[in-house]
Amino acid sequence: MSAQTTSKASPASFVSSSRWLLWSGIAALCAWVLVPIYLVALGALGGRQGVYQWPKTGLPTGISLDPFILFLKTEGVLQSFLNSLGAAGITVALSILLGAPAGYALARYNFHGKDSYRLLVLLTRAFPLAILALPLTVSFIRLGLYDTIIGVGLIHTVLALPFAALVTQGIFMGVPRELEEAAWVFGCTRVQAFFKIVAPLALPGIVATAVFAFVISWNEVFAASVLTVRNRTLTAYLLTVLSESPMHYRFAGGLMLILPSVIFIFAVRRYLFAIWGISSK
Amino acid sequence: MANIVIDRIRKSFGTFEALKEVSLTINDGEFVSLLGPSGCGKTTLLRIIAGLETSTSGDVLIGGKSVIGLPPKERGLAMVFQNYAVFPHMTVYENVAFGLRMQKADDARVKTQVEKAAGLLHIEQYLDRYPNKLSGGQRQRVAVARALAVEPKVLLMDEPLSNLDALLRLEMRTELKTVLQSAGTTTIYVTHDQTEAMGLSDRIAVMHNGMVEQVGTPVDVYNYPATRFVGGFIGNPPMNFIKVPVTNGQVTAGSEPLKAPKETGDEVILGLRGEAVQLAPLPLGLEMKVRVAEPMGSHLLLTGSIHDQPVRVILPSSETVRSGDVIGLKLDPNRITWLSPESGKSFPAATAR
Numbered sequence: 001m002s003a004q005t006t007s008k009a010s011p012a013s014f015v016s017s018s019r020w021l022l023w024s025g026i027a028a029l030c031a032w033v034l035v036p037i038y039l040v041a042l043g044a045l046g047g048r049q050g051v052y053q054w055p056k057t058g059l060p061t062g063i064s065l066d067p068f069i070l071f072l073k074t075e076g077v078l079q080s081f082l083n084s085l086g087a088a089g090i091t092v093a094l095s096i097l098l099g100a101p102a103g104y105a106l107a108r109y110n111f112h113g114k115d116s117y118r119l120l121v122l123l124t125r126a127f128p129l130a131i132l133a134l135p136l137t138v139s140f141i142r143l144g145l146y147d148t149i150i151g152v153g154l155i156h157t158v159l160a161l162p163f164a165a166l167v168t169q170g171i172f173m174g175v176p177r178e179l180e181e182a183a184w185v186f187g188c189t190r191v192q193a194f195f196k197i198v199a200p201l202a203l204p205g206i207v208a209t210a211v212f213a214f215v216i217s218w219n220e221v222f223a224a225s226v227l228t229v230r231n232r233t234l235t236a237y238l239l240t241v242l243s244e245s246p247m248h249y250r251f252a253g254g255l256m257l258i259l260p261s262v263i264f265i266f267a268v269r270r271y272l273f274a275i276w277g278i279s280s281k
Numbered sequence: 282m283a284n285i286v287i288d289r290i291r292k293s294f295g296t297f298e299a300l301k302e303v304s305l306t307i308n309d310g311e312f313v314s315l316l317g318p319s320g321c322g323k324t325t326l327l328r329i330i331a332g333l334e335t336s337t338s339g340d341v342l343i344g345g346k347s348v349i350g351l352p353p354k355e356r357g358l359a360m361v362f363q364n365y366a367v368f369p370h371m372t373v374y375e376n377v378a379f380g381l382r383m384q385k386a387d388d389a390r391v392k393t394q395v396e397k398a399a400g401l402l403h404i405e406q407y408l409d410r411y412p413n414k415l416s417g418g419q420r421q422r423v424a425v426a427r428a429l430a431v432e433p434k435v436l437l438m439d440e441p442l443s444n445l446d447a448l449l450r451l452e453m454r455t456e457l458k459t460v461l462q463s464a465g466t467t468t469i470y471v472t473h474d475q476t477e478a479m480g481l482s483d484r485i486a487v488m489h490n491g492m493v494e495q496v497g498t499p500v501d502v503y504n505y506p507a508t509r510f511v512g513g514f515i516g517n518p519p520m521n522f523i524k525v526p527v528t529n530g531q532v533t534a535g536s537e538p539l540k541a542p543k544e545t546g547d548e549v550i551l552g553l554r555g556e557a558v559q560l561a562p563l564p565l566g567l568e569m570k571v572r573v574a575e576p577m578g579s580h581l582l583l584t585g586s587i588h589d590q591p592v593r594v595i596l597p598s599s600e601t602v603r604s605g606d607v608i609g610l611k612l613d614p615n616r617i618t619w620l621s622p623e624s625g626k627s628f629p630a631a632t633a634r
Contacts, residue, residue: 178366181333184353185360186431187383200370 037258043251044068052247071252080237081256083149084218087233090153091160091217092210098157099164100206104194106165107172121162129155133226140227147229155227156217163216164209171205172198207271215261283344283357283434283467284309285330290339292325292491299325301491302339312461312468314478317488318514323471324439326488330469331437332356343435354383359433363440365424367412373399373423374408380431398426401460418449425457429464436461436468442477454480475515479503487511504554506618509625512552518582518593521553524622525588534567534612542619542628552618552627556580556595558610560602566609569594574604583608 047067072078105111106118136155137146145151175198183193199206224236232240238253245253285307292300300322307313315323328334330341332353341348348356359380368376375382377398381391399405402422412420421441428436441457442450458481461468472478478485479499486496487510495507506512512520527545531538534551541549560566569592571585581596587610594610602608619628 176364176366178362178364179368181331181353182360182362182366182368183379184333185331185358186380186427187354189352189354192383197368 037255037262040251040254040258043248044071044255046248048246048248067248068252068255071249071256074249076232076237076241077234077253077256080232080234083152083228083231084234085260086149087153087156087224088214088217090150091156092213094153094157095160095164095213096206096210099161099209100168102165103168103170104172104198106169108177118166121165124158124162129222129226133223136223137226146227147231149231149233151227152224152231152233153217155223156220157213159220159223160213160216164213167209167212168202168206171202171209174205175201204271207268211265211268214264218257218261284311285435285467285469286340286342286345287326287330288340288342290326290329290341291337292322292329292334293337299491300329300336303488303491303493305486305493305496307467307469310465310467312470312481312483314470314472314482314485315488316472316475316478316485316515319473321488322491323473323488327437327439327469327471330435331358331360356435357433358435358437359428359431360437361421361424361428361439361441363443365417365420365444367420367423367427369412372409372411373404373415376412376423377408377426377430379427384431394430394432395426398430401429401463402426402456418445418453421445421453425460429460429466433466436464436466438468438470440472441470443472443474450477457481475517479515487514489514504616505627506552507627509550509552509620512618512620516554518555518595520618521551521555521587521592521594522620523551523553523587523590523592524548525551535561535609536565537611539612539614539617544628545619545621546623548622550620550622551612552620553592553612554616555582555593557613557616558594558596559613560596560600561609561611563607563609566611569608569610571602571604571606571608574602574606 042063045063045065045068047064102121106114140146140151145154179197179201180193183197184190188196219235220233221235221239224233225239228236234253234257238257242250242253285305287303287305287307290300290303291298303322303326305313315326317323325334329336330343332348332351336349339349343356343358368379371379374395377395378391381394386394395408396405399408402425404419404422404426407415407419407423412423415423421444425441442453445453454477461481470478470481482499484496484498485502487494487502489508489510495502495511497505497507502511503515506515506520509522512522525532525534525548527541527547527549530541530543530545532541532549532551533539567587569583569585569587571583573584575582575584576598579598581598581600581602583594583596583602584591585594586592596602620626621628
C-alpha cells in the first residue's frame, strides 16, 4: 500500500517540485528588480524622517507625494529631465535610422571589407571618452554644439550606434531571405518588400534596440557633464547638485532616473516579443 | 500562358562555373522538371529565370520577350519556395491574396481568386489562421495557392516537396499534378527526386555539373539515356554498365552475337536496365554470378556480377533464383544503350526508337 502511494506520488511530486522551482525563480527575478526600486521609492516618498527609519516597515507608512513634488519644483530639475528625454529621443531616432540600414546591409549583402567594417564599427568604442573629451569640447564649441542637447544626443548616438548596427544585423539575419524573395516575385519592389515583410517581422528586435539606445543615453553621465554647462541632462544635473542635498532628495532623484526607463520598457513590451514567430518552417 | 526560351545562360561564382552554357526551350503550358544531384546548378538556373539571381551571360525569354535585367515582379511569374516562404505575420487569406493585392486587384476579384485557389488546394477552413498554426503540408498548400491565385504565365517550383515527410510527399505529388493539369500553366519544377520528376513532368531536363545532359520525356530519358550519368542517375536500381570487347563489329552476350553500332572502337559499354532481361539456359545466355537474391514481393532483385562487373537485375517474382547461383540472361537488343567508354555518351544511331 505504502509502496503504491510512493510510486504514484513520485511523478506528481516531480511535476510539483519543478513547478515550485519555476515560480520561485520568477519570484527571485521579480524581487531582484522590484525590491531596489521599492526601497528607492520608499526613500523618495517617505520624507525626511522616512529615509532614516530603521528597520524598514514592510508596508510603507507616512508616505506622501509632497517631498517628491517639492523635489520636482526645485529649479533645474524639470528642465534637465526634459533635456534628458530630448537627448535620449535624438539617440533612439538616429541610432535606429542609421543603425538599422547598416545592419540590414551587413545581413543581406556581401561586399569587400565587410569584416573590417564590422570591426571598425566596434572600434568607435575603443577610445575612452575621457581621452576624447577635450578635443570634442573644442570642436563642439567651434561648431556651436557645445552646451546643446543636440550635441549631447549626437555623442550618445555615437555610443549607441555600433550596438544598433550589430544587433539589427542579427535581427535581419533572422528574417529568412526567402520571405523577401517571395515578396519580390509576387509584385513588391525592394523597398515595398522591406516595409511589408521584413520590417513587421524585425519589429520586436528593432524595438529592443531602441530600448537599448534609450537606456545608454539616459544613463550616460560623463559626456553629458563635460559637454554641457547650463543645459544639463538629468544625470549630469543630479551628479552636481545632489551631493549637497538632503538624503530624501537624492532618493527622489534616483527614482526619477529609474522611472522613465521602466515606463518606456513597459510601454514597448508588446513589441519585444515575436508575436508570429519569425521562423518560416 | 507563355513559352520560355533559355538561351546560352552562363553563371560563375568567382572561378566556379555553376552553369556552363545552358540552353532549353519550354513550350507553352508544358511541365518541365530540372532534375539533378545537389550542386548541379538547377536551382541557380531557376533563380535566374525568376530574376532573383543575375546570369553572367545569356538570355531568358518569357513569351518571346527578353526578361534579363527586369526585376522579378515584372516577369509575370509566380514561385513556390523550398521552405514555403509563407509570410508569418499574415493570415492564410492575406498570404494567398498577397500577389493580387500587389496588382491592385479589387476586393471582389481578390475574394473570388483566393477562394478558387484555396478550394483547389483544400485549405478553405484555414483561411483566417496564421501560418504558425499550420503543419508543413498545409503551409506548402498555402504557398502553392498563393502562386496559383495570381494566375501566372509561368510557375516556378523549387523543390517544393522536399521538406515534407515521405507519405505526405506522395499525396501532395498526386494532388499537385491534378491541380496543375487543370491550370495549364507553364511550369518549371526543380527537384533532385527522380520519382517526382518522372511522375509529374511532360519533359525532364537532366542536369549535371552545370550542363543539361539530356532533355526528353520521362520514358525516353529512362529508356534511352544520352549519357552514362543519366542512365546511372535515373532508375532504381540504376542502369547497369558492362564493358565488353567488340570483335568484327559484334559483341557476344552468351552465345548470341549483338550487332554493335558502327562508331564503336575495340570496346563498348552496354547500358542495361535491370528489368530488360530474361532468364535463359546457360550456354545460350550471358553468364551472371548471383551474389544476393532478394525477393521483394512484386519482383526479384538479384545483385551479382557479369564479366566481373557489378550488376543488379530484376526478374519476375515467379522465378526461383537463390544466392550463389550462376544464371544465364537473355538481353533485349532493343533496350540496350550503347555507350562510348571514352566520352560516356551513347551512340544515337544504334539506339532504336
